Amino acid sequence: MRYLPKSDSERQEMLAACGIATAEELYAHLPAKAKLNRELNLAPGISEYEIIDFFKARADDTAQGYASFLGAGVYRHYRPVLCDTIVSRGEFLTSYTPYQAEIAQGTLTAIFEFQTMICQLTGMDVANASMYDGSTAVPEAAMMAVRVTGRGKVLVSRVVHPEYREVLTTYARHQGMPVEEFGYHAETGQLDLEDLEAKLDRDTAAVIIQSPNFFGVIENVKAAADLAHKSGALLIFVFAEAASLGLLAPPTDADIVAGELQSFAISPSFGGPYAGIIAAKEKFLRQLPGRLVGQSVDSNGNRAFCLTLSTREQHIRREKATSNICTNQALIALMATVYMTVYGKEGLRELATQNLSKAHYLSSKIKPRFTGPFFNEFVADAPGSPEAVNQQLLGKKIIGGLALNRFYPELGNATLLCATEMSRRADMDAVAEAYAQ
Amino acid sequence: MRYLPKSDSERQEMLAACGIATAEELYAHLPAKAKLNRELNLAPGISEYEIIDFFKARADDTAQGYASFLGAGVYRHYRPVLCDTIVSRGEFLTSYTPYQAEIAQGTLTAIFEFQTMICQLTGMDVANASMYDGSTAVPEAAMMAVRVTGRGKVLVSRVVHPEYREVLTTYARHQGMPVEEFGYHAETGQLDLEDLEAKLDRDTAAVIIQSPNFFGVIENVKAAADLAHKSGALLIFVFAEAASLGLLAPPTDADIVAGELQSFAISPSFGGPYAGIIAAKEKFLRQLPGRLVGQSVDSNGNRAFCLTLSTREQHIRREKATSNICTNQALIALMATVYMTVYGKEGLRELATQNLSKAHYLSSKIKPRFTGPFFNEFVADAPGSPEAVNQQLLGKKIIGGLALNRFYPELGNATLLCATEMSRRADMDAVAEAYAQ
Amino acid sequence: MIRKVRQHITQNEALLFEESSPGKSGYQLPALDVPAVDPHEALGGGNVRDEIEGFPEVSEVEAIRHFTRLSTWNYAIDLGLYPLGSCTMKYNPRVNELVARLDGLAWAHPYQPESLSQGAMQVIADLESALLEITGMDAITLQPAAGAHGELTGILLVRAYLESQGNPRKRILVPDSAHGTNPATASMAGYAVQNIKSNDKGMMDVEQLAGLLDRDDAHDIAALMVTNPSTLGIFEEDIAKVAGILHSKGAMLYMDGANMNALVGLTRPGDFGVDVMHLNLHKTFSTPHGGGGPGSGPVAIKKHLEPFLPVPVLKKVSEAWHFDYNRPQSIGRVRAFYGNFGVLVRALAYILAHGGPGLRNATVDALMNANYIRRKLEPHYDLPYSSPSMHEVVFSDDRQSANGVKTGDLAKRLIDYGFHPYTVSFPTIVHGAIMIEPTETESKRELDLFIDAMISIANEIEADPKSVLQAPYSTRTTRVDEVLAARRPIVRWKPDRSSSQAAD
Amino acid sequence: MIRKVRQHITQNEALLFEESSPGKSGYQLPALDVPAVDPHEALGGGNVRDEIEGFPEVSEVEAIRHFTRLSTWNYAIDLGLYPLGSCTMKYNPRVNELVARLDGLAWAHPYQPESLSQGAMQVIADLESALLEITGMDAITLQPAAGAHGELTGILLVRAYLESQGNPRKRILVPDSAHGTNPATASMAGYAVQNIKSNDKGMMDVEQLAGLLDRDDAHDIAALMVTNPSTLGIFEEDIAKVAGILHSKGAMLYMDGANMNALVGLTRPGDFGVDVMHLNLHKTFSTPHGGGGPGSGPVAIKKHLEPFLPVPVLKKVSEAWHFDYNRPQSIGRVRAFYGNFGVLVRALAYILAHGGPGLRNATVDALMNANYIRRKLEPHYDLPYSSPSMHEVVFSDDRQSANGVKTGDLAKRLIDYGFHPYTVSFPTIVHGAIMIEPTETESKRELDLFIDAMISIANEIEADPKSVLQAPYSTRTTRVDEVLAARRPIVRWKPDRSSSQAAD
């Protein structure tokens, strides 16, 4: 087998060195009853060529070649070639968590840069080395707020990504952490400040809002923060569309930021792997979940980096750890780091402005349902059932917007349409035409 | 511009350091009449995304998705993923000719291994670091024979690849090196030994034969070598299908081997870049054209490699050099080196045997025109005009065989059909069906 | 004599922020094909940010050099043996990277119509059934993003099941040799953790366990979380018996499958009483660790837990794959969408490459490599447990620490010999643990070099223990001050005050 | 102080042949879907080889490690400045690698029907017209595989043209600053080479040339081959006049365009009298050098040479591209098929990325970088020619060799500072040449580090010249004995006699 670097005679030599005659003796001690006395019922191994063929056939049985106006937490952004070039280097791809700092400075330095860029983007003071994704970063942030405030409850906006909220619910359920939702404003599509205010109480550890929210609408972060702070709760700011940070005011009024970086060179890949982050104010540093890289010096006094504050983590603190997270999304975070580097200060802004322009071109032809300002996606009512208009668009090799009744039954025929820098005018015109009927 | 690592203020600083105020002063000394007083009439630069789009459109306007039975010097073999993985490493991709041995041991070691593998494959004693391709290796080998023998003329078999012969003719024409062709046997498709014998004379420096020859037929190398040697000429053995060397007897009777490695992981790429080689008996070492890597030691006595015997080459010997070649095909040779490593001793043989089996499956359904033994291609007469049968196959997304009348008008409707390990039985059956009509 | 490595020159590199200068850039966007919108107008001034202070401004060539230079400071599987115990650092086939990047898979949006997602869903389905065959379990979810995430999912399944039986119970038993994620998980799922001691064979103590489960308060034991083979690399011989004891009290057996690479093709958790387990696809099924992730932590279960699986569950409805959300007893989602799909693709590619018999052969080679190392190093290092080793072997630094050299120092010295260290100080039940897992993808040649290095270091420690304490000597970064890093945490770059003043 | 690099550990690696053992393999073929053929039966026993003695037998993981380890011993543009004069080592954009590998281009067979090759032919056509615009010439062939190959093609065109005029003539004039390929080419094309001296400005001596062409035997001068800018980095100010003189005698002006990167967008050879020239796409248009190749050496010509172009010539016939072979005056083929197509793709991608104005900006930056270095190093190194520098600058080791340190030693010391050396001892008209070409893709930061290094070495040579002679000190391979290599050439591996006996 091509992945096994041994000849049979070497195997014999090694078994002899172990003092045994046959490979079977290596596992002779397994309880007889537990032993599998047959081959696994899986086909024999196939060649590289056949593996590629196999997956090409699967890939052909998808939406290859379709334009798409889906967003809703997963965005089609162009992926600069450099991102794959860098993460494909064996030194990054095939290394482990950088516990041995002296031979992991490459990874450590890159993560330190990543943490820095996340702080610069979000206006926070500190950021961790990554979470699994945005959806799991949200409950981790909530748990952090609970630890920090000593309070138990979290309030979450109904226009936080529905799947993020579902994950929050799953995590919260058995931790004595009640989760309550507050509504949105039917006209603006923004969170309902009055409802929030009404639900805030002395046991509220955190208020969780997302901006741009699931409807694509930009929230008034300061107003929400003020309300939260007034009752002693923290504000957790969630973002699902990282590209928006190139243009939108950073959430400096928040206490904790939990976000999803998929937009930064991470392919949609049917839902993962992506990379989440948690960033926060300096004072919450020791309550962060996940890995952190810190700056130090080596024995020659040269700047060097290492994993730090690991007394927060499961491998030291066990049941008292800030989280059980171990493996994170390092390589994906590196991809995002390369992305942020390639676009840089100017590029992220221009990119965001292009997204804004494309979405507003589309909204100039399809009336948005909500009046709040939006970035690169917005809600619009389909002329009839969303399924019908989408079916029609599929005929033109266009995947239309997401039908929202799945998550918001009250919205009837509303759809969520997203345009990015990759959306072509002609396709947008086709969508507009379908909506005009 | 993304490839230019300077800000405008840095440019100003640097110009100031040069003692000038504007960039124009850098070329103010160019003769006024020679200066281009307009912008180049080329479109403004485009983004990476647009570049990919541009070439995807070109790529879509080709035979993408077609099965093919073309060979004739360019073979469809599977390319193991490792080949691109390795040559994509910046350390190999973006380094220059290894003149500075101390920081080029990676390239040097790999070339040394390449030279060794070529010797092992061909049965020769020495091999160079690569030539442009097979077609240019042939005249270089001929010139080498002229230098070695002090004779002027070369005899070349008509079943050496026609384009190789054309290149030979171009090179030979102005060097006082007459090139004469000898024929092939109408029944076996092998070179005509009688014709060769008749044309050999005391001025013949070399006899050039190819095996498998352009008809796919395996030659009797020893017989040709004996004739050549009897009259004091060298035998130059040419191969265009390197995969055949996995199975066929190496040309140990030859004095010089000139070959094309395209079959070893090098994509057809509309004709190039490929990699040629010249290998030879030890005694001709100093007459080899092109670069050579040799083994030596460093000042600590460790084994080390460096370019050697460069007194043969143009940068030292100028007009007396063995060739004018400078840039060669190093990266492509590296690709072939990885290929030979991945397949290895057993793999090349199994690969060749699969090729043999596929071609013989096809020949079990389509009668070969020649009786000589063949490897993975053979000549067969089309039922009518080759164009007609090929047109019909195109309808099934199959590219048929090469019409030979282009090079051998005497062969009428003959076509050259090639099957490799990548040829599928169903496609071969379709070809057979078309030929059966 | 150090045969594996030599010293060589390496490029230094500043941080990106230090290489930036205003106006340099590495990108170009296509020209807009729609009218440009003024952000202030479209969004309102208050919503528009100022420039991102300190953000990188470099060209493409500087970006590629930056990360290429950084990369050369890393050790990696592609460079040699990476014998981190418990981490299963095996060769990551490159074809898997290629197939995961095929457009149709890489660009599949999780919300695109199911009719246009069948290929991707088929990949999930194929992997699910292969993993079920390998584990002998009844059902599976691929949603968890890593091992620890799988643990949480698995324990939530246990909890939901017990709840459905009327009582979620309170405690989870965790052997003292367990990985830190096990207790951390139990606690996140709302359980108290009770540690249980291993016996002198390095295995669970069945008597003790039986005792525990015989006590009156045993009805509040929800489950036992056991790693098998344990983190000592030892197969829990009494696992089936333990399962029986637990089941008799209505408690569940959770198996941490991080070491499943020792079992594939030889024995199946489903056949020895496990109710729920997770797999680490990034270990057993060789998806790249990438400097710490991503991973994937599928959870496989027995029938009785099936109603509680996270939504959605993949289901075939009239010849087409379909995501089923209508699962009233589900624990809910543990992650958005369907898991780390790109990792799933790689794991399936790995399974296809090996095939059934091949997976078993790989397991056997992994066992052989570990036992070969054990045999060769036993004369030089203390082996605290003599039970048979499976895929890894755990020594202690007992003999070396007598000379003042601890496992951590020894590990640093190993770097000078050209190897990544083994896992240091884990499992904690072995004092000064030296935890070595070679995996099956190491050649005899590489193992012999490693063994020589370990023996040579043992000899150095006999001869001159002090010399080892300052190691490594051969890396561009010498020993890093981790204490300083934690005492004065600097977790992000900030402009140098002096230089930023100068720039003002 | 060396700021650019530090010492670091690097993996050693034996040769593949030394790592092989019988039965290891890195491949698997799909199962045959046709009956297996017995080679002996199909071919006759005499045609079937024995096993390939000594050929590698390693697994995939060993293969990837082998080449990855080897790669780490290389310097590369991706790691830093590579200031080889005349070689134009500029950044190689990675998108170019991607587009060259698109299936439809990479798998295009040169003999597939033209109707199914239009996309590939369009690439050739687009590149042809861009290069014609850039050079100001009338027609072009992309067939030659590299610069030297282009030279041969170009001189054969001259020869064919002159022959068509009745006499191919006998001599080619070559300035003493020319690259070795120029005289070697002339000789391969059947011409005698006459070297001509440069004047004290480092340019061609027009008087001398005029004299030569005034002589009675001038009618046997076929052409002058001149590199412009010359290998001194100096623009030949009198080039148009020289062209005039040559033309007046029926001789041709051949321009070696290896340094065309100094001219793109500023001036065009077609506008200053050149009849024929080659380009090095792997220099000016940034296709990767790959450790020595591949390249591409298009030849651009004026109208009168067009009938002689190699076959085939690309032609548009009723809206479709077509290869025209019907060219009775053609010199014939210089290479099979249509040239190094994959390199052409990359060059076109480079041109598209820059665009017209962008290409000119790149040229200007290249000039600026060279002149910046010149200014900064002039106080420390002897500058033999004071004419304005274009894209490169040539110093001599005059001041350093007074202390016994030659350009070659200095170059080796530069390695310790973290840089690839400049071009050593070329052009030969400068004694102890130090030929520096930074290219436009170097940042000020990197140039400053280089300048510091060069100055520091100059100082070292003043202080302690001996210390420089043993450099480099920081590479895993110290100075290699090139004399030994040439005296006792070992150009292939052979099994060690002692060990092979042991194996017998």
Ligand SMILES: Cc1ncc(COP(=O)(O)O)c(C=O)c1O
């Ligand atoms: C035994 C054991 N359990 C659990 C884990 C956690 O898995 P992950 O890192 O994928 O979250 C690990 C990984 O280090 C492990 O070794």
Ligand SMILES: Cc1ncc(COP(=O)(O)O)c(C=O)c1O
């Ligand atoms: C001035 C000059 N002419 C010609 C050549 C030869 O070009 P190539 O190496 O592409 O054959 C070179 C390349 O080194 C050169 O620098």
